[in-house]
Amino acid sequence: MNYKIDTKSNIPAYIQLYQYFRDDIVQGVYPYKSKLPSKRTTCAETNLSLITVEHSYDLLIQEGYVESKERSGYYVIFKPNTGFASYSSPEHLHKNFLDGQNSTNEQSFPFSAISKSMRKVITDLEENILERSPNFGCLELRNNISLYLARSRGIHATPEQIVIGAGSEYLYGQITSLLGRNNIIAIESPSYKQIEQVYKSLDINYVKLKLGNDGIDSSELWNCNATILHVSPYRSFPSGVSASASKKHEYLSWANDKGKYIIEDDFESEFSISKKPEETLFATTKANNVIYLNTFSKTISSALRIGYMVLPTQLVPVFQEKLGFRSCTVPTYIQYLVAELIANGDFERHINRVRRQKRLAEKHI
DSSP states (O other): OOOOOOTTSSSOHHHHHHHHHHHHHHTTSSOTTOBOOOHHHHHHHHTOOHHHHHHHHHHHHHTTSEEEETTTEEEEOOOOOOSOOOOOOOSSOOOOOOOTTOOOGGGOOOHHHHHHHHHHHHHHHGGGGGSOOOTTOOHHHHHHHHHHHHHHTOOOOOGGGEEEESSHHHHHHHHHHHHOTTSEEEEEESOOHHHHHHHHHTTOEEEEEEBOSSSBOHHHHHHOOOSEEEEOSSOOTTTOOOOOHHHHHHHHHHTTSTTOEEEEEOTTGGGOOSSSOOOOHHHHOSSSOEEEEEESTTTTOGGGOOEEEEOOGGGHHHHHHHHTTSOOSSOHHHHHHHHHHHHTSHHHHHHHHHHHHHHHHHHTO
C-alpha cells in the first residue's frame, strides 16, 4: 500500500483513502473475494486514525465494493464485468416510494426561503424577469448548476454542457431528437411509467430489461440490440432497486461500443443517506458517452417544472446545430429563482437537513 494522504487538501482524509481503495479495486489490484488490509494495518501505513479508516471502509461497504465479515475482515465483492454474469431477480420488488407529486413534510423545501428568494429576484432584476431566456437556459442558472455539481456530485461540466428544460419528460424528448429517432432504447422493467409513455408517444423503438437485485439483469443487458441505455442507478422507481458498484461499471462497459450512449436519470439521489454523494456514471465514465439528467421536482418543488441535462462535450455542438433553435421551456423568473436558491446556499442547506433527518430515522428503525 502506497497511499499518500494530502493533509492540506480540501478533500477529507477518509474520502481520499476511500478513493484510493476504490480505484485499486476497480483496476484489479484487489480482485474479487480478496481481503483488504486490516483497519489497524491501514492506520499504521497511512498515519490515519482508526475512526478515519473506519469511515473509509464504511463508504466502501455502502457503495458495494466490499463487505464486512465478522471477526474476519473486509472482502472485495466488486466484480469486473465479464459480459456473461447473471443476477437473479428478487422474489418481489419492494420499497414503496412517493412519486414527485407527494412529498413528505420532512422533505418539503422551506417556503420562507423560497419567498425570500422570490422577493430578491424581483427586486434585483425588476422587469428583466420578463425577458426571453436563452435557448439553453439562463447562463446564471447553468453556471450555478455547474458549480454545484462540481462540489457535490463530482461532475465537472461547463455551463455550455448544461441544458435547462421543463421537467424530465420534456428532456427525454430532447434527447431522442438529439441522438436520432432510429435508435433502440433499453429501459428498466419496471421503470418510471412516464419514461415508457414518452418513448411510445414519440414512436421510438424501445426494449424493457428486467431488473434484478442490483440493477438490470446482465444476460438481458448484453443480449439486447439497443444503442441507448436509460437507467436510474441510484434508485429505480417504483422498485427501489439500486445499482451496485459492479453493475454501474457493467453499464459503462456495455456502452464502450462506438455510438452507444447512457441516459443517467439521477432523480432524488441528493437525498441519499450515504456519508458521501452517490457516484454518478457521468463522473465515472472515461468514454464521454453519458447524458446526465436531473430535476428540482423532489429537491425544491414539482410545481416549478424545471430540470436539466448535462451533455458530453462532443454532443454540445450537435445539440446546437440540431436543436439550438428551440426556445427554453422554463420561464426566466423560475430559472433565476432556482439560481438564487443555489447561490445563497438554501438549496444545499435543505438537502443536508433532509439527509441528516433520514440518517437519524434510519438509526431508529
